[in-house]
Amino acid sequence: MLSTLTSRTGLQGLIVYAGFVLIFLFFAATLGSESFLTTKNLANIVLQTAPATVMAVGLVFVLSAGEIDLSFGAIVALAALVAAIAMRNQPMIVGVLAGLGSGAAAGAVNGLLVAYGRLPSFLVTLATMGVIAGIGRSISDLQSIPVISPGFISFFGGGSLAGIPSLIIWTLAAIAFGHLVYRQTRFGAHVLAVGDNPRAALVSGIKVARIRLSVLILSGACAGLAGLLYAGRLQSARYTLGESDLMTVIAAVIVGGTALNGGKGTIFGALVGSLMMGMLNNGLILMGLSVSYQMIIKGLIVLVAVAISLRDPNR
């Protein structure tokens, strides 16, 4: 009975929940109700995690299809900057479309090179990460660009609907939409098939190249939305946005139970993994650790996550 349970969910499927609870208990015990265990702080964790969770949804699709995206962190900054620049003298909707569009376009460039240029996604997105980061720096002259549209700031940042903060609504929407598409549509099934066995997918009539293109566009669009959420919350855009999210989000998705080499994943696991990484971030700051130690500890967590992912006995 236990063996059928673990073979269906996999070891990683359970690790994320155990890790989440353990880290929560650790910070609750060491930091207590003074700083960590306050409603305000816990709510803050969820709000701060929103952009990473949105990126994680896109990355689940990319990894499940057997590809990788290393450029989404750079796309976050590009999309935020493009949106902020567009809103200097254009209405909010133009900024939103420009932000999302630039994210999707960057993803499309990745996707075309991978799907039709037949280049490995690791190298393509490693290269475009640099290119996109450079474009972000160039269009902003290394300056912060303020976002002054009150509608945008409310919609993507500090506003709320029926008492629920908009960042939480965006998180829930991304998770619900991602889960529906991933688990309940033919597209989701084909993504998994392509990542699992591309030859089998091909001889089964699945358009393998189109799936590869689609997941990278989706990842770019998710990163674009994440950029808008940052711009809304911070009321400005800066080329450094998303820089530190690359490792965090990859870790969140893998800890959440998505296989690094395709064919398997979960959107809910990515949400829990993302919240876990956010909690870790928050707790380490509250413990007074310096940024350098935060980086070291988070790096070690990624290492453990990858080790667990690759040690799956059913693989």
Place this chain on the structure above:
Amino acid sequence: MSNPVLQLKNIHKAFGGVTAIENFSLDLHSGEVVALVGDNGAGKSTLIKMISGVHPPTSGEILLDGQPASFADASVARERGIEVVYQDLALADQQPVYMNLFLGREPVKGPLRLLDRNRMIAETEALVKELDVRIPSSRATIRDLSGGQRQGVAIARATHWAKKLILLDEPTAALGVAETGRVEATISGLKARNLAILIISHSLDQVFRLSDRICVLRRGVQIGIRETAKTDKNEIVSMITGVGQ
């Protein structure tokens, strides 16, 4: 006998200047199992690829139900009712049995076009029961199955979608004795479904157990076709090797 399901007429295939198949002709009738035998490099796989639409023949005709068939690619052949069970099975190992059965052809329901899992599971259950493929559950993951069970799933998938013809490429090459027996029983059961079956096998014992006719290829040349009941292993072996004729 009824009209042939598949007719190959004077098929010739060359890759560049190298002739792979020379003047090959074969009629396949529904309810019939034909075995294709020959040494490595005799052209068996090339023939399978032409019939399944992967490569077009250089010259000659492929007729399906008497109509000339030109398959632009493998998906066209599939739409016309030809299914292939590949040697590597072409299964997605981390997905459940029922998703593999419907790979690329998943049914959907409702205005949102969501996957109809219940229907896939129900049809899979019915099919594996009918074909007597013994798997623990249609929700089992492929990688948790034995080699024979995987082969059973691959054959079940072909059976589910084939309307006319199933091509089997070395269906038991990787299996043990007991599992080979189960897979052979499944293949024998397919004849009752009135499908034409073309099987490639290196095991002459198996060929004699399963087939109605045996077609021998040697270095791209069609050596002959024999009725299984009217020939013996010695004759087939000498046809394959060219020794002792």
